[in-house]
Amino acid sequence: MMWLFKDANYPFLRFKNWGYAISIGLTLLAVAVVVVRGGLKYSIDFTGGTLMQLEFDEPVESQALREALADMEELKSSEVQRFGDINDFVIRAQVPPGQENAFRDRIEAQLRGAPQLEGKNFRVVRAEAVGPKIGDELKGQALRAILYAMALIMIYVAFRFDFKFGLAAIIATFHDIVMSVGIFALVGKEISLAVVAAFLTIVGYSLNDTIVVFDRIRENLRSMRRESYAEVVNTSVNQTLSRTIITGGATLIVLLFLFFMGGSVIHDFAFALLIGILIGTYSSIFIAAPLVLEWHRRFEEGRAPATGARKTKVGARR
Amino acid sequence: MRRNIQIRWLIVGLTILASAWFLWPTYRYYTMSPDQRAALQERDSNEWDRLTEGAIQLGLDLQGGMHLELELDDTGNSFTGEEQSDAIDRALEIIRNRVDQFGVSEPLIQKVGDDRIIVELPGIQDEERAKTLVQQAAYLEFQLVVDGQDAIDQIRAVDAALAGRNVRAPAEPAAGADSSAASDTTMAVTADTAEGQSLEELTGAQETAPADTSGVAELAGGGDRPLSSLLQTIPRGSDQNDFLVPDNRVADVEAMLADSAAQLALTPGYEWLWSGEAETFSDGRSYRSLYIVHAEPLMTGEAVATASAGFDTQFTSQPIVSLELTADGAQQFADITRAHVNERLAIVLDDVVRMAPNINQPIANGQARIEGFEAVEEARDIAIVLRAGALPAPLRIIEERTVDPSLGADSIDSAKIAGLLGVIGVVAFMIFYYRASGLVADVALLLNVVLILAALAAFGATLTLPGIAGLILTIGMAVDSNVLVFERVREELALGKTVRAALDTGFDRALVTILDSQITTLIAGAVLFQFGTGPIKGFAVVLTIGIVSSIFTAVFVTRTIFMTWLNKFSPTRLSI
Numbered sequence: 017m018m019w020l021f022k023d024a025n026y027p028f029l030r031f032k033n034w035g036y037a038i039s040i041g042l043t044l045l046a047v048a049v050v051v052v053r054g055g056l057k058y059s060i061d062f063t064g065g066t067l068m069q070l071e072f073d074e075p076v077e078s079q080a081l082r083e084a085l086a087d088m089e090e091l092k093s094s095e096v097q098r099f100g101d102i103n104d105f106v107i108r109a110q111v112p113p114g115q116e117n118a119f120r121d122r123i124e125a126q127l128r129g130a131p132q133l134e135g136k137n138f139r140v141v142r143a144e145a146v147g148p149k150i151g152d153e154l155k156g157q158a159l160r161a162i163l164y165a166m167a168l169i170m171i172y173v174a175f176r177f178d179f180k181f182g183l184a185a186i187i188a189t190f191h192d193i194v195m196s197v198g199i200f201a202l203v204g205k206e207i208s209l210a211v212v213a214a215f216l217t218i219v220g221y222s223l224n225d226t227i228v229v230f231d232r233i234r235e236n237l238r239s240m241r242r243e244s245y246a247e248v249v250n251t252s253v254n255q256t257l258s259r260t261i262i263t264g265g266a267t268l269i270v271l272l273f274l275f276f277m278g279g280s281v282i283h284d285f286a287f288a289l290l291i292g293i294l295i296g297t298y299s300s301i302f303i304a305a306p307l308v309l310e311w312h313r314r315f316e317e318g319r320a321p322a323t324g325a326r327k328t329k330v331g332a333r334r
Numbered sequence: 335m336r337r338n339i340q341i342r343w344l345i346v347g348l349t350i351l352a353s354a355w356f357l358w359p360t361y362r363y364y365t366m367s368p369d370q371r372a373a374l375q376e377r378d379s380n381e382w383d384r385l386t387e388g389a390i391q392l393g394l395d396l397q398g399g400m401h402l403e404l405e406l407d408d409t410g411n412s413f414t415g416e417e418q419s420d421a422i423d424r425a426l427e428i429i430r431n432r433v434d435q436f437g438v439s440e441p442l443i444q445k446v447g448d449d450r451i452i453v454e455l456p457g458i459q460d461e462e463r464a465k466t467l468v469q470q471a472a473y474l475e476f477q478l479v480v481d482g483q484d485a486i487d488q489i490r491a492v493d494a495a496l497a498g499r500n501v502r503a504p505a506e507p508a509a510g511a512d513s514s515a516a517s518d519t520t521m522a523v524t525a526d527t528a529e530g531q532s533l534e535e536l537t538g539a540q541e542t543a544p545a546d547t548s549g550v551a552e553l554a555g556g557g558d559r560p561l562s563s564l565l566q567t568i569p570r571g572s573d574q575n576d577f578l579v580p581d582n583r584v585a586d587v588e589a590m591l592a593d594s595a596a597q598l599a600l601t602p603g604y605e606w607l608w609s610g611e612a613e614t615f616s617d618g619r620s621y622r623s624l625y626i627v628h629a630e631p632l633m634t635g636e637a638v639a640t641a642s643a644g645f646d647t648q649f650t651s652q653p654i655v656s657l658e659l660t661a662d663g664a665q666q667f668a669d670i671t672r673a674h675v676n677e678r679l680a681i682v683l684d685d686v687v688r689m690a691p692n693i694n695q696p697i698a699n700g701q702a703r704i705e706g707f708e709a710v711e712e713a714r715d716i717a718i719v720l721r722a723g724a725l726p727a728p729l730r731i732i733e734e735r736t737v738d739p740s741l742g743a744d745s746i747d748s749a750k751i752a753g754l755l756g757v758i759g760v761v762a763f764m765i766f767y768y769r770a771s772g773l774v775a776d777v778a779l780l781l782n783v784v785l786i787l788a789a790l791a792a793f794g795a796t797l798t799l800p801g802i803a804g805l806i807l808t809i810g811m812a813v814d815s816n817v818l819v820f821e822r823v824r825e826e827l828a829l830g831k832t833v834r835a836a837l838d839t840g841f842d843r844a845l846v847t848i849l850d851s852q853i854t855t856l857i858a859g860a861v862l863f864q865f866g867t868g869p870i871k872g873f874a875v876v877l878t879i880g881i882v883s884s885i886f887t888a889v890f891v892t893r894t895i896f897m898t899w900l901n902k903f904s905p906t907r908l909s910i
Contacts, residue, residue, distance in 0.1 A: 018767055019824075069741070116734070117462070141741040143461065147732035150403065161865035165858045172857060176850055210800055213862060213870045217877065220858030221811070227851040228818065235843075259814075259821045266763060266817070267810035270756035274806050277755065279748030281395070281741070282803050289807065 020261060024254040028301055029246055029309065035302030040189055046198020056201055059208035062155045064148035065109060066116040068123065072103045072138040081105055084130030085123065098278020104141075116145035150327040158212040162193065163217050173223070177230055180316075183227045184307035190297040192222045196292045205284055214288035221267075222296030225260060232256050233308065243315075249309045253301055264297040339901060342894040348582050349886075350781070353788035359388030360791050386440065390791045393798030395869050396746055398739030399456035400464055404729040406449050406687040418449055418491075420725035426451055429468055431722040436467055436715075463715060471684050471728040472719035474635030476670070479678035479690050480604055480626040482552070482573040488600055488626050489562050489577070495599035496590055498560040504586050535728070549896035561590055566621065571692060574678060578621035578713040581612040587624065605629040606646030610686045611708065625687050629681050632670045637663025641720035643713040655720065666702025671694035683716070684728075749802040754805050760813060768820055770909035774895050775816035782812050785883040786876060808880030814887030817851075818910055819844040833908045834900050841893050850890060851889065852881050 050056055060067050080100050085091050091109060099106040110320035111119045120143060127133055166186055174182030193215055200207060240248050271293065275286040363385055366374070375382045394401050406413070406422060413421060426445055433441045433455065442454040458464045480488065492697055564587055566578040573594070579587050590596055591606050599894065600606070607627050612620035639660040646654045659667055671693050680690040688704050707713040761779065764772035786805060790797060823840030859881065862874035899905065 018769075020767075025608060051518070071738075071741070086594040113732075114730075139738065139740070141738035143734070143736040145731070145734040147730075148732045157865055161861050164864075165861040168857050168861065169854050172853065177761075199493075209870055213800060213873055216858050216862045216865075216875075220855035220877075223854040223858075224811075224814070224851040227854060228847055231847040231850055234769075255825070256821075259817050262767065262817045262821075263811070266813045267807070269763065270753075270806050270810035271757040273752040273756040273759065274803060276752075278749060278752040278803065278806075279745045279799075281745050282749070282799055285800060289803075321682050 020258045024257045028253050029250045032306035050201045057206045059206040061209040062151045064146050064151035066145040067108045069142035070105045070138045071141045073104050080132040084132045113147045180311040184304050188304035192295045195295045210285040211288045218292030225300040356788040356791040360390045361474040362543035363389035391796045393796045395799045396742045398742040400458045401735040402453045403733035404451045406729045406731045407730040425725050435718045471725045473724045475631035475682040476633040477627040477680045491599040492596045493559045493561050495595040496560040499595050503560045577624045581620040607687050641717040643717040653707040653710040655704040655717045659700040668698040753806045778892045789879045795875050798869035801871045801872035801876045804873040812884035815848045
């Protein structure tokens with residue numbers, strides 16, 4: 017039998033303050049990055065505008081493409097970006113609604129006639145245009161979706177466990193989302209519809225992880241009647257540690273393949289899931305479980321009939 | 335116990351059979367060559383329909399195509415709630431009709447909310463054309479052209495109104511080397527058509543007619559004639575004039591005509607209309623025609639019974655659209671043409687003058703035609719929209735996404751490779767870590783993939799790129815249930831329990847955890863389904879199905895395998 021963590025008994029709770037510090041620090045860093053960058057970078061799904069993806073027959077320098085488009089006034093605010101494959105480029109721009117097609121036609125004409133791109137054939141393989149109204153609507157919808165999901169899950173967890181578990185789970189999940197968004201801002205990636213979908217999936221996954229730990233805490237609270245609350249929590253985290261790491265690992269295996277080989281279109285989507293699952297795994301151990309203990313210490317200690325007169329020292333510290 | 339196991343295997347067997355049943359059309363469809371598909375479609379359309387309905391359809395992001403979201407453009411019409419809902423329903427019907435006639439396979443046309451329509455056209459090559467087809471209001475009107483002195487008076491009145499407000503013709507946009515060539519504009523136009531004259535010459539107005547009526551001086555100046563300084567006047571026949579505007583000045587003229595004073599100067603009941611495409615004359619410049627017409631149409635598209643595209647066989651062999659009028663329409667058309675012989679009748683489609691022929695004689699046969707198409711495709715599309723009828727109001731495109739089939743194919747290829755490697759990675763890991771038990775979990779894992787695909791086929795769901803990503807993600811997440819069980823079994827074994835007892839306890843205890851933890855992902859999936867459109871919805875569907883089926887395979891199926899193994903061999907050791 018092969019053990020990843022044989023009889024694990026790491027004093028995780030001893031590091032909880034480190035966990036809090038790191039998380040709060042990173043969260044503040046994430047917020048700072050977003051503020052410094054002047055807000056999040058949204059894709060045209062949310063801002064409205066137009067996008068076109070060009071596929072050249074042969075490799076092209078992005079500089080050549082930028083030069084070819086240099087004298088187009090509207091492109092001042094737009095972006096020319098290599099996309100995945102070295103022959104692919106994406107051009108994004110904000111164009112008044114209704115003029116997206118004309119704009120794309122002009123770019124095409126400009127590129128076909130550009131001396132810098134002489135002899136390089138290309139095709140438009142993707143074209144998108146989103147009206148500003150739709151963008152605003154989608155933004156609202158995305159935000160509502162994430163909030164609804166969190167609220168529903170909190171209610172479910174509170175119902176199945178009790179309120180402090182629900183609260184801890186939701187704080188941990190919220191933390192995961194904020195950190196993921198922060199990392200997106202840090203690396204300068206855009207928040208698109210697909211990325212929001214990935215964030216929602218992270219909500220589900222991260223909670224899944226957290227609940228496995230909570231489930232064990234609940235079970236151990238019944239069977240480990242003599243240990244302190246802190247010991248119960250710590251033991252539970254340790255008992256579920258292999259599972260947490262193995263499941264996280266299996267999911268990471270597929271996501272790494274998806275990220276590196278899944279193609280340009282879902283690259284960012286895979287990236288969002290990848291960081292979300294890493295953060296989600298971390299937060300179940302270092303945020304969610306300690307928060308339950310924290311709540312217990314602050315509000316329930318000394319009057320918790322179900323758990324009897326528990327001491328609340330961290331077991332490992334004895 | 336034995337009986338219990340038999341029932342379990344029966345359930346597993348039936349599930350596999352049902353999956354095979356649901357997946358059969360998908361397998362058949364995707365192993366057919368395009369030729370075979372075409373042949374089947376030809377031979378037996380019923381069977382073809384069953385096949386395409388039964389097979390998992392690929393989303394637009396995978397097979398290429400166009401996604402449009404349209405909104406009723408009610409500027410100008412103020413609809414009440416009921417009228418709006420009625421208008422959207424009619425628009426939906428008309429678009430469906432048009433798309434059917436256009437010949438797109440498996441289109442999706444659907445109402446969202448109260449005032450929007452989603453149109454999905456798989457495999458569309460010419461997006462411009464498809465968009466026009468869907469969006470075009472196709473409001474056909476027959477409007478009488480205001481000609482002769484009346485027309486000239488209108489232009490002068492507008493000139494005066496504009497001059498009174500100090501509106502001047504803006505300088506010609508810098509065209510570089512073009513400006514010198516422009517000096518003989520009038521001459522060239524004259525050579526091309528009839529003898530060209532400026533409005534001043536026609537009306538005998540002497541005061542400002544510059545010596546150089548052609549070229550830059552006239553176009554850029556204008557003084558107290560801001561509008562007519564931009565017009566080239568081409569007489570046609572006795573009492574009719576074409577007013578041409580250089581293509582690069584159309585925006586200037588439009589701005590002038592939109593001026594409130596200019597609008598007041600126009601006789602009530604008249605309106606300005608433009609011709610569609612600019613026409614290039616022998617001077618190398620292109621012009622659009624400006625018309626003054628009676629705003630009230632004499633006849634509308636409702637009079638058209640059917641429309642068909644063809645070629646003019648008599649003279650030009652250009653593409654045309656022939657209109658067959660209804661009985662009432664034919665009568666109406668005969669009356670109109672009788673009453674207005676030697677006047678021009680503008681055939682106006684969506685406020686653009688397609689043509690304005692002179693009525694030479696009354697037309698009683700209920701036939702009319704539209705000329706002036708660049709290509710036969712254009713004629714064909716106009717015929718389609720005229721047949722399908724006019725939209726109750728124009729539609730505005732508020733979201734458009736087009737994916738080229740080649741990009742979709744690339745996406746599928748990449749996702750396939752990533753998915754395959756992901757499966758191999760996870761399968762290998764499970765065997766490496768859990769040995770024989772890992773193998774059992776792998777069987778469940780693969781069955782899970784089959785079940786998800788079968789469920790997609792059964793629900794008629796569409797597989798999108800995020801959907802495939804969801805499938806791959808599910809492969810990673812689906813082992814979770816087995817990991818939970820196996821870790822628990824190991825703990826029980828470590829406590830010294832027998833293999834049978836350890837497995838029983840492991841499965842029982844883990845089940846609660848599995849249900850509790852998966853339900854949260856299920857909630858996220860449901861919210862995602864509510865929120866998402868198109869590809870995102872596809873992801874939500876796969877994620878949700880994946881969770882349910884993974885509970886079945888990882889808990890029920892693997893346990894059945896273990897139970898059978900326990901009963902057959904009564905083992906004392908478990909490879910886990």
